[in-house]
Amino acid sequence: MSLDPSFVGRTYPPTAPYQVGREKIREFATAIGATEPAYHDSAAARALGHPDVVAPPTFPVLITMAASQQIVDDPALGVDYSRVVHGDQRFAYTRPVVAGDELVCVNTIEEISNRGGHAFLTTRTDVTTSAGEPVVAVWSKLVVRGES
């Protein structure tokens, strides 16, 4: 398995807006056992200066993982998703995601390398509101394992 390094720098069209729901944040927080009131209770979030419940730090991956299918499914790039494992994950926040956000993702291929029979693909997803306000940048490194 190897990926074409000439795809580095390619940026994909913005994704359709994702509506961040209050119940989805509560469901996610419950699933990870996070009980801080600001994840569950709008009044508690407002007391911290947020308009509605705050999402836990890794919540944006729900949105970016779906958005990055644009890259994974790009037939010209040719990623075999059945051989993909998650290598690295990183988030850099301008502000937390909150319920009521309408978020758009722009995916860019930052890095491609091929070594040891495996291909390494780093994607950056810039998550903004639909009005263009930056919220969080999300990097994922995917490893496409070779067929050894």
Added chain:
Amino acid sequence: MELSTRTFRVTRADLVRYAGASGDFNPIHWNDRTATTVGLPGVIAHGMFTMALVGRAVTEWAGAPDAVVEFGVRFTRPVVVPDDDEGTEITVDAVVKEVTEAGLTRLDVTARCGDEKILSQARAIVRTTG
């Protein structure tokens, strides 16, 4: 900042709940047949579930659910979750590497399952003032 060790028990039920909440239904996180077919010892936790638990430790240490400015990890070892009531346990520790004048604290985080480190280059920057 008080950085006491955090431990998190992880069972199959937690993985099913995370799959539903996150939309990541990859069967290696709930089906032993699939997991062993692809060469894993058994069902493993979602890497992003492990990262979410580490995120809980970080926000608890920071004392605020909205304090995280940067957060990154490398997944180095899978967390195998046995099909029993005990599951497994993840232990999370951190040390402060730097406190900046801008009120940011940089943490180096260690996450273990048993004696094995499951992440490397696990780092977080949290806002600790104002």
